[in-house]
Amino acid sequence: GAVVSQHPSRVICKSGTSVKIECRSLDFQATTMFWYRQFPKQSLMLMATSNEGSKATYEQGVEKDKFLINHASLTLSTLTVTSAHPEDSSFYICSARWRGTSGEQFFGPGTRLTVL
Amino acid sequence: KQEVTQIPAALSVPEGENLVLNCSFTDSAIYNLQWFRQDPGKGLTSLLLIQSSQREQTSGRLNASLDKSSGRSTLYIAASQPGDSATYLCAVRKNNDMRFGAGTRLTVKP
Numbered sequence: 544g545a546v547v548s549q550h551p552s553r554v555i556c557k558s559g560t561s562v563k564i565e566c567r568s569l570d571f572q573a574t575t576m577f578w579y580r581q582f583p584k585q586s587l588m589l590m591a592t593s594n595e596g597s598k599a600t601y602e603q604g605v606e607k608d609k610f611l612i613n614h615a616s617l618t619l620s621t622l623t624v625t626s627a628h629p630e631d632s633s634f635y636i637c638s639a640r641w642r643g644t645s646g647e648q649f650f651g652p653g654t655r656l657t658v659l
Numbered sequence: 660k661q662e663v664t665q666i667p668a669a670l671s672v673p674e675g676e677n678l679v680l681n682c683s684f685t686d687s688a689i690y691n692l693q694w695f696r697q698d699p700g701k702g703l704t705s706l707l708l709i710q711s712s713q714r715e716q717t718s719g720r721l722n723a724s725l726d727k728s729s730g731r732s733t734l735y736i737a738a739s740q741p742g743d744s745a746t747y748l749c750a751v752r753k754n755n756d757m758r759f760g761a762g763t764r765l766t767v768k769p
Contacts, residue, residue: 652702
């Protein structure tokens with residue numbers, strides 16, 4: 544099956560710093576990538592959708608200047624959490640969709656962000 | 660806006676039991692529905708994907724059904740095992756995005 548990787552798997556940073564999370568589709572081209580956030584014991588909440596070569600579409604309530612998304616190639620999307628605060632601590636999961644398929648999304652293993 | 664609800668929120672059963680997890684959604688105009696498994700602190704593992712034109716999918720001990728008109732899906736797990744303990748999430752896709760339920764936390768006791 545299709546594989547999506549994320550790096551790093553976990554990161555701890557100080558409040559006020561920026562953190563970049565990478566999402567890669569390893570064996571397929573992903574025209575669309577999605578970023579989700581999951582708080583403890585809650586479900587995944589879609590943050591934004593990014594299409595290769597164009598600006599990301601953010602969900603209501605998600606600050607685009609705080610969560611910078613770049614989808615520069617068909618195999619890589621990055622999420623940068625700028626000026627991180629403790630309330631940004633969460634589990635961030637990306638997913639990728641094949642070009643022109645029936646629509647199955649493949650999910651990365653997630654990144655645990657802890658902001659001190 | 661699509662709302663996805665999963666019942667029950669938590670379920671504990673003895674090993675060997677058959678069980679059913681429920682998922683309901685408010686907007687029946689979906690593209691597909693997918694069931695996932697999530698272990699604590701881990702990402703998602705896709706279990707079954709049902710396209711809107713399909714009524715069920717089977718994989719091993721798992722069977723998922725879809726009744727699009729009533730906005731419901733069920734995940735049936737036969738002969739449950741302790742290794743099945745995890746959180747099970749259903750997600751529906753309409754257009755370009757996927758919406759998740761809050762999950763059912765399953766514990767299978769040896």
